[in-house]
Amino acid sequence: EAGVVQSPRYKIIEKKQPVAFWCNPISGHNTLYWYRQNLGQGPELLIRYENEEAVDDSQLPKDRFSAERLKGVDSTLKIQPAELGDSAVYLCASSADSRGYTFGSGTRLTVV
Amino acid sequence: ILNVEQSPQSLHVQEGDSTNFTCSFPSSNFYALHWYRWETAKSPEALFVMTLNGDEKKKGRISATLNTKEGYSYLYIKGSQPEDSATYLCAFLDSGYALNFGKGTSLLVTP
Numbered sequence: 001e002a003g004v005v006q007s008p009r010y011k012i013i014e015k016k017q018p019v020a021f022w023c024n025p026i027s028g029h030n031t032l033y034w035y036r037q038n039l040g041q042g043p044e045l046l047i048r049y050e051n052e053e054a055v056d057d058s059q060l061p062k063d064r065f066s067a068e069r070l071k072g073v074d075s076t077l078k079i080q081p082a083e084l085g086d087s088a089v090y091l092c093a094s095s096a097d098s099r100g101y102t103f104g105s106g107t108r109l110t111v112v
Numbered sequence: 113i114l115n116v117e118q119s120p121q122s123l124h125v126q127e128g129d130s131t132n133f134t135c136s137f138p139s140s141n142f143y144a145l146h147w148y149r150w151e152t153a154k155s156p157e158a159l160f161v162m163t164l165n166g167d168e169k170k171k172g173r174i175s176a177t178l179n180t181k182e183g184y185s186y187l188y189i190k191g192s193q194p195e196d197s198a199t200y201l202c203a204f205l206d207s208g209y210a211l212n213f214g215k216g217t218s219l220l221v222t223p
Contacts, residue, residue, distance in 0.1 A: 042201060042213030103156040
């Protein structure tokens with residue numbers, strides 16, 4: 001079974017540029033999460049989807065971040081415009097229940 | 113955002129040493145405690161999901177215990193090997209669905 005697939009693996013952009021990350025969850029997993037891990041910190045939740053509905057986006061900086069999960073499968077996380085402080089690892093995870101979280105390998109974003 | 117603390121922040125041991133890490137978490141509204149092993153450039157790998165007070169789980173040389181009343185969990189590695197080098201994350205799940213992570217313990221095992 002394929003795991004959670006994320007792309008790209010690495011991205012370097014200049015500040016003020018837009019960037020997008022893509023996630024393909026495990027088939028049948030209705031819940032999808034985007035986490036951000038800043039250097040020296042643990043991953044922090046940005047947004048949680050149940051199917052195509054964003055049920056928890058309280059930690060998503062809505063002035064520059066947006067996310068979508070069309071048809072309740074793949075998801076895209078966008079930053080526009082990027083700032084230096086957005087440099088981090090962006091992790092996607094999916095689950096069928098509270099026991100079975102599966103993470104992707106993440107996208108490491110560097111904003112210069 | 114719930115406060116999950118891990119210690120030590122980093123650890124450097126010799127091959128063959130046994131070691132342990134601590135995770136402390138809120139003792140109220142407990143649902144589950146997850147342990148992950150995360151190597152650089154790879155996906156975080158689930159080690160244990162613990163739900164009951166007194167739980168003890170083992171996977172090869174790695175084991176974990178859980179005390180939900182006092183809000184802590186220990187992860188033990190017996191006879192550390194260089195391939196055990198990674199960041200070990202614990203994550204607390206309350207009655208919601210999102211994991212609240214600690215900052216992790218970075219383990220380096222040298223031959």
